[in-house]
Amino acid sequence: MITRLENDTTWKPGAVRRSLLLPWRAAEDRAELRAALSGDRSAFETLMERHADALRSFLSNKVHAEQLDDMQQDVWLACWQGVATFDGRCTFRTWLFSIAMNKVRNHWKSRARTQHEQPLLEFHLSEAAQQAFDRTESEETIRAMLNTLSHEQREVLDLYYRSEFNLPEVAKILNRNLNTVKYQFYRAHECLAENLDREVRA
Amino acid sequence: MKSSCQNINQDLLLELHGELGCWKRVALLWHLQRCPECRQHKARLEKTTLVLRNVIGKGPTLRPATVLRLPVVLVAVFAAVLIAGLLANRSVASSGFKTNATATHSADGCDAPKIIAKTPCGTAAMVPKPK
Numbered sequence: 001m002i003t004r005l006e007n008d009t010t011w012k013p014g015a016v017r018r019s020l021l022l023p024w025r026a027a028e029d030r031a032e033l034r035a036a037l038s039g040d041r042s043a044f045e046t047l048m049e050r051h052a053d054a055l056r057s058f059l060s061n062k063v064h065a066e067q068l069d070d071m072q073q074d075v076w077l078a079c080w081q082g083v084a085t086f087d088g089r090c091t092f093r094t095w096l097f098s099i100a101m102n103k104v105r106n107h108w109k110s111r112a113r114t115q116h117e118q119p120l121l122e123f124h125l126s127e128a129a130q131q132a133f134d135r136t137e138s139e140e141t142i143r144a145m146l147n148t149l150s151h152e153q154r155e156v157l158d159l160y161y162r163s164e165f166n167l168p169e170v171a172k173i174l175n176r177n178l179n180t181v182k183y184q185f186y187r188a189h190e191c192l193a194e195n196l197d198r199e200v201r202a
Numbered sequence: 203m204k205s206s207c208q209n210i211n212q213d214l215l216l217e218l219h220g221e222l223g224c225w226k227r228v229a230l231l232w233h234l235q236r237c238p239e240c241r242q243h244k245a246r247l248e249k250t251t252l253v254l255r256n257v258i259g260k261g262p263t264l265r266p267a268t269v270l271r272l273p274v275v276l277v278a279v280f281a282a283v284l285i286a287g288l289l290a291n292r293s294v295a296s297s298g299f300k301t302n303a304t305a306t307h308s309a310d311g312c313d314a315p316k317i318i319a320k321t322p323c324g325t326a327a328m329v330p331k332p333k
Contacts, residue, residue: 146257
């Protein structure tokens, strides 16, 4: 099962894919933001439309399904209220996700006080992974492996692989030192490599 | 695993993900050529990355942080010019550019000698500044 997951022809180790679209997209966001700052609501709505799916996907494995809509609304409200404080030192997308991360943290902090709940961070398996699993036990094995990681390590992996941020952006969103994030990223891979070796041997 | 290898374990993964700086990358690739243990460890991390890419998601495709930065380009250009200059200097010296300098007294009564250098392409005279 695991050997099947190791097949990926689209990935070239060490290759850096650059896109000419990146500055253009960031510039587009900046233009919408400028318009929003001058009170143009429709510009902000365009921004919301552009990033809504990514934000929803980001929040979906961090809060319970019934709280997802409320959380999303809270994030957009905080974004609208703080749009004047955006300094442009990172992309709008990174800034938006750092607001979302803070909202999620506050949410779990208040729940821990009142209901003694632990923060949620579940990995929804991708379609490719689901196709590769022959048995439900195998899916459980992978989930169990990911659950052996610390919450901090899972946060880094989630932002990197699922939300597709690079490591400096992950550090910015999590408000952590870049070297700490790099170490957590490495430790997560190292722990999983050990688990995978054990699984293959078994 | 040697102690020097333990220090670069993290760099192995960062290199795989294109997140390693230019100079560190060169040093790491140099080390990898000579260390089979690190090559093995890199292959192990590569497998883990592939599993994670299939299980969680594809990861970032746009990496503005790893685009070649201007200072790196400037240093590389400067180093290239310096090396080219040194090589050109060496080739001129080895092509038989020998000077047969002779000191002569000038006809205008000046005490300072004129140094006349004979080069393969003609004769050049270096006249010292009058006092």
